[in-house]
Amino acid sequence: MIGPFTLSLYNDLILSIKLGRGVDGFSNAKPIFLLTILEGIALGQFECNIIIWNDKFLQKTYDAYMRYYYNEQNKTPLVLPYYHLNTAPFYHLVWKDEIRPPIKGHTPSAKYLQEHLLYAKLDDELWELLQNAEYREYIRKSIITRFLYKN
Numbered sequence: 001m002i003g004p005f006t007l008s009l010y011n012d013l014i015l016s017i018k019l020g021r022g023v024d025g026f027s028n029a030k031p032i033f034l035l036t037i038l039e040g041i042a043l044g045q046f047e048c049n050i051i052i053w054n055d056k057f058l059q060k061t062y063d064a065y066m067r068y069y070y071n072e073q074n075k076t077p078l079v080l081p082y083y084h085l086n087t088a089p090f091y092h093l094v095w096k097d098e099i100r101p102p103i104k105g106h107t108p109s110a111k112y113l114q115e116h117l118l119y120a121k122l123d124d125e126l127w128e129l130l131q132n133a134e135y136r137e138y139i140r141k142s143i144i145t146r147f148l149y150k151n
Contacts, residue, residue, distance in 0.1 A: 002129045010090060010126050011139055015146045017088050020080065030088075031147035032069065033081035036062045037122075038140050041130050049127040051120040053082060053113045069148050079110050082120065090126050094118045 014034060019026040036058055040046050045057045052058075062078050084107070085091045093100075094117070101116050108116075122130070130136045 002125060002132070002135075006125060006129055007135050007138065010123075010129060011142050013088065013090050014139060015142055017085070019147075020076075020084060027076055027080075028069070028147050029066075029076040029081040030085050031143050032065045033062060033078070033085060034143055035065055035140060038130065038136055038143075042133070042136060049121045049124065051082075051122075053117055053119070054110075058082075077110075079113065080107060083107055083113065086120070090123045091120060092122075093120050 017030050017034075019028065019030060021027065037051060039061050040051075040057055043057075045055075059078055062081075066076070083093070086093045095101075096116055096118050103112065121127070130139070
């Protein structure tokens with residue numbers, strides 16, 4: 001049974017994600033990508049705990065959130081948070097081959113992901129937790145307050 005302790009644990013893990021560096025300082029691409037995932041779960045866009053790289057809903061929603069929070073065209077392509085969120089202990093990339101093929105450079109290209117990646121997934125416990133609308137909203141508000149709050 002998923003309860004308040006699990007919610008607190010995952011909320012803390014999400015709020016402690018390492019942010020990337022952007023041209024203007026720290027990048028909020030990972031928090032915005034997480035909001036995109038939460039929105040997809042809320043709207044039933046994912047049948048199960050599988051987040052496909054080239055999903056049109058992900059791209060459209062991520063771009064819309066970027067425009068909303070930054071009032072501009074997205075400077076950070078989806079490939080960056082989709083791939084680099086794998087540094088978080090609750091987000092996992094599932095490769096086609098058991099051993100991930102070598103990547104030239106720091107971030108793989110969209111083509112590389114298309115060719116070598118099956119999907120991304122969340123911890124099963126986190127996925128189950130996010131099926132609860134109240135828990136999902138709590139985490140959503142925490143992300144916005146921690147990373148995106150506008151003064």
